[in-house]
Amino acid sequence: MAEYWYFADGFEERVRGHLSSSSEAEVDLDFTIPEKDFNAAGKGSSELKNLLKRLGVDSDVLRWIAVASYEAEINVAAHSKGGLMKSAVHDDLIHVSFIDDGPGIADIEQAMIPGFSTADDLVRELGFGAGLGLPNIQKNSDAMHIVSERGNSTLLEFFIFFG
């Protein structure tokens, strides 16, 4: 089982604090992501963006969340057998997690290198699979966490604070 953590400067304590408090989300939004369905992929993050606009989330923060969730949603559609996108809005942050049905990431460190991609021809033909997904999610979030194992499901989650 491989695990990967990323924290933007100064965020490790805040994220760990949030996780240990195990506070319940104020608002939840769940979406199913079907395998290789690029017509539907993107709907979850677009709904999430609409929800956050209604909450009045600052436009820069909104863009980080929209980009990170869109990239992650496309990743699940392109590389896995499908999965679930779960967004949890708390008072001061959003926690979005993606749990798929496999087949797992063989080497997370390698997957984090910009330009590295295992996308198949179908995915590339549709204009995805440039190898920027994971680096982009990391760049736009305050913390990112991946748990994966070859042959098993992958969990990717990110945390973005509102202020």
Place this chain on the structure above:
Amino acid sequence: MNRAESKYFHAIQILEDNCTGCTACVRVCPTEAIRVRDRKAYIDPYRCVDCGNCVTVCEFHAIIPASDPLDIINNYKYRLAIISSSFFGQFSEDISYANAKEAVLRLGFDEVAEEASVTDFMIKMIREYIRENREKRPILSSNCPAVVRLIQVKFPSLLPNLFHQEAPMSILTRFLREQICQKMGLKEEEVGIFLIVPCVAHVTAVHQPEGAYKHLQDGAFSTGMIYGKVREIIKDVQNHPSDIDTYPHGLTWALSGVQAELVDADDIRALSVNGIDNVMDILSRVEDHYLDQYDYIVLRSCTNGCVGGCLNVENPFVAMSRIKKMIKEGHSADADITDLETLYRKGEFQVSPLAPRPIMELDKDIKKAIQKMKKINEFLTMLPGLNCSACGSPSCYALAEDIVLGKATLDDCVVLKRKPTDIE
């Protein structure tokens, strides 16, 4: 809409006597500005962007575009009409461009000018602006008033990306008013300048301009109304025509795609988008910086651009084909743009930055907004999820939001109301 009722004027009027409460308008409104309560539709002036979808969809003539009556031109000593580029696509091919233009003149104007006469100047100005503002990408076109208002209400973070210069008909208005006053020795208020426009958004823009430093035009007439009057006198014009300048090459302004092609250059990549649903999709992607590779995006709320406006009489595809034919076959009069360029360099056509008018936020305080969202979700689970609009709100979600914001009650749901008796 009564102007005294709200700070926002809209060129859309609801005739209560004709409204059946059918909710067709509620379902097509892109900003969810319309509600039906007590079987009558009403428009939230804060949310409405004047796209005209409701005018087009209403089968009962209950939502009608409000434009000015032609006789208001009699209040002025000198009367100038400025014709929007889409106008000439309205006529069948036996009526020539020059004849149609001359017929407008004979409706009682002293002079007729065309939006199309400044298209070359506009393209030049847009290119220069794109090159001078490298830090802003993409630049968004600002000529369509419905798009500008849509950005104010739904995409306020993109306001700085708007092309911050006046639209062609406003540029012409400023330039020609000054010229006429000098030439004829008239005071500014003695000259009446009127636009002939293809959509309600332009009528609204004449009465309540966004970003303009002063009120520009004295009225707006609908293409449909002028079309009818032109048809009445066209035979006479055809039998006794006189010489009149036309600008067929400038008519490209009415076509969203062709305008983008003109701005496109080796160092400028342009994209053309039309139809308000497409415009919203693209703006959402611009917000997330997925379209930064474009330097300029032409955005038009109506199908194919201004030829799709709801005040036109001809189908937008037919009108577009006719205009393309005119562009191909016609010869444009030479328009001297040096005076316009001088004014542009003096900054005369700049507009003030526009203020956001956000409609999405549930509350200014994010914590309170989250609590409201929680309540909305609670109501949402009680609602049937049919999105039938029978309650008068566009969807179950919208009704839940209306309930939490105190604008409706659970009793408004027609489906829930029936259920208890069914069960008994």
